[in-house]
Amino acid sequence: MTRKKVAILISGRGSNMSVLIEAAKAPDYPAEIVGVLSNRAAAPGLEIAQQHGIATASLAQSKFLSRDMFEDTMTQILESWEVDIVCLAGFMRILGEDFVNRWQGRMINIHPSLLPDYRGLDTHARVLADGGKVHGCTVHFVTPGLDEGPAILQVQVPVLPGDTPETLSARILIEEHRIYPEALRLLASGDLSADKVLN
Numbered sequence: 001m002t003r004k005k006v007a008i009l010i011s012g013r014g015s016n017m018s019v020l021i022e023a024a025k026a027p028d029y030p031a032e033i034v035g036v037l038s039n040r041a042a043a044p045g046l047e048i049a050q051q052h053g054i055a056t057a058s059l060a061q062s063k064f065l066s067r068d069m070f071e072d073t074m075t076q077i078l079e080s081w082e083v084d085i086v087c088l089a090g091f092m093r094i095l096g097e098d099f100v101n102r103w104q105g106r107m108i109n110i111h112p113s114l115l116p117d118y119r120g121l122d123t124h125a126r127v128l129a130d131g132g133k134v135h136g137c138t139v140h141f142v143t144p145g146l147d148e149g150p151a152i153l154q155v156q157v158p159v160l161p162g163d164t165p166e167t168l169s170a171r172i173l174i175e176e177h178r179i180y181p182e183a184l185r186l187l188a189s190g191d192l193s194a195d196k197v198l199n
Contacts, residue, residue: 001028004084004188007035009091014045015173016089016110016180021052023181031188035081037074039093055081061093071099087184088142097144105194107142108187110180112172114154115140119147124165124172133159135168137176139183141194152192153179 006024008017017036024033036049041058049056057077064070078086088109100107113123115138127135136156141149155175159168186192 001030003030003032005034005082006031006085006087006184006188007037007078007081007083008033008049008087008089010036010038010043010045010089011040011092012043012045012090014043014048014089016176017045017087018048019177020087020089020181020184021049021054023184029181029185029188030190031085031184034083035078037077039091045089067096068098071096075099075102085184085187086142087180089180094146095142100142100144103142105141106187108139108152108183109142109147109149110176110183111138111140111147112169112176114138114156115147115151122165124168127159128163128165128168135159135172137172137179139179150194152183152186155179 008014008020010017021033023029024031033054035055035057036046038046038058039061041060043058046056046058059070059073061067061070084106086103086107088107114134114136118126124135134156136154138154139152141152143149157172157175
């Protein structure tokens, strides 16, 4: 079995990154994590990746004259790792259209809502403010529009009486950790593609 080479983009602790790293340790898993790239040098996830012997890199967008230059450098790093698939795991930058198109059909993200509902940030607080009864998480393909790409897997999580953004987030994170490795497995094995999801 030829395993797909995967890079993970993070901005923080990377709890979903850690789950993907653990999943990829299984000998029958069709992907291997070859690199972790962060836009924050202080991201705790970088040290975690290094402890697993995974290549890491950090780039501060503020050091570049433009987003294009920043993303061109990101692409150079990803290509140096010979990456097949890119996974976003709490990467807190909106990616430009050229970069997204470069990885079209090969870049996925985990988002804490039932897309297309609650795109963007603060999803847990927003669903509670709206009196929502159901929340959840979605793994989706990344497209130029914010959180607009086709969904791969979704899980519903009920909103409970007395929930806070923190309690709701904690329950949803459990489901994120379950479905993100499964979505990557589907994509890396060839059982799933953007074309299959779109058609």
